[in-house]
Amino acid sequence: MHSSAVFLIEFGAIILGLGLLGRLAARLRFSPIPLYLLAGLAFGEGGLLPLGTSEEFVAIGAEIGVILLLLMLGLEYTASDLVSNLRTQYPAGLVDAALNALPGAAMALLLGWGPIAAVVLAGITWISSSGVIAKVLGDLGRIGNRETPVILSILVLEDLSMAVYLPVVTALLAGTGFAAGSVTLAIALGVAGLVLLLAVRFGRHISRFVSTDDPEKLLLVVLGLTLVVAGVAQQLQVSAAVGAFLVGIALSGEVAEGAHHLLAPLRDLFAAVFFVFFGLHTDPASIPPVLLPALALAVVTTLTKIATGYWAARRAGVSAKGRWRAGGTLVARGEFSIVIAGLAVTAGIDSDLGPLATAYVLILVVLGPLTARWTEPLARRLTGRLTGPRTVPGTLGAGGAETPAPDPAAAVRDQDPAGRH
16 A cells, blocks of 8 residues: 555656646747656656656556657558658668768777677667657647658658667677577568558558547557557567557548547657656766767767758758758657667676767757757858858948848748748
């Protein structure tokens, strides 16, 4: 009875605190994610007041939070949208891997950690946080923007790549032979391909099976189906996030709209729990010794992610503003990076790898919402200062000063076809 009361008090205090932090962030017109993370640091390992009885429940809630974030993203797009974007954006996925994995591998080799650690750190710096980015897109009201499909295509390509990468890393860390590693990889690829095929080919039938006029039944069926698919995918060495995203892709029409409306409050609750959980498992004392290399790596890969998003959005014909927004939004790292680092720590790879990965992710998970919000305005201001105002020779304004010339091309370039900025 006593432990049950303590659990209710602890978990209730977490939810209440998240609500107050969310209200503060709303007043400041700022994403609440960094505040959630700092709250986790304050009450986690080595923090001011570590939690006890509610930790296991918070861990489960964090997993559900990531799953719901990806499900809600999937509900925004149809299977045909997904296939079309993947076909057109796969070069961006290759550029993304090259620009963002190489700095991590180079850092590991410079620190003398060896080739296996280099493969691990390459994955940590390569993969963006789908959970954080999904939350940021919702907070900033950018789900319908023209650059968002480009961002999601890169995220999906990264998540699908994890179906290949994670089994390879697991085999390397375990020291298993080539045959065993190949079998694990083949199973992962087969499951990912099967789920994608079912989502694309039988999406209408799945929507018809799920469809109901009763909101309660719709909520239970959609949530249950998502958790089952995510769990099976994870059990078969495929990301649970990929499974949840593909369930959202498979649902369409009125079912998708109804599920989105019903699941939005649950998503917000469990997504907040996910970010708190991330901070709870970080000991602040382990960060200072590796802060400088983590900071250097964060600076480099922030620039490479911005370059990746800018190039991909430009290739897709998105306006200049949208290109900068795409680049800034992709900066955040999160759940996948921590999973990869956890595998390495469990396998006994260099003891500094875990703290460095934690410090790196913490820097970018806090910086990511800021770059998503401010990269485009900052780039616009800097480019304006570099180029200066354009003038029409001989045209004088008040006081004899030349007036800036209108730039029709810039006006067209800065205006999205859908009328968004």
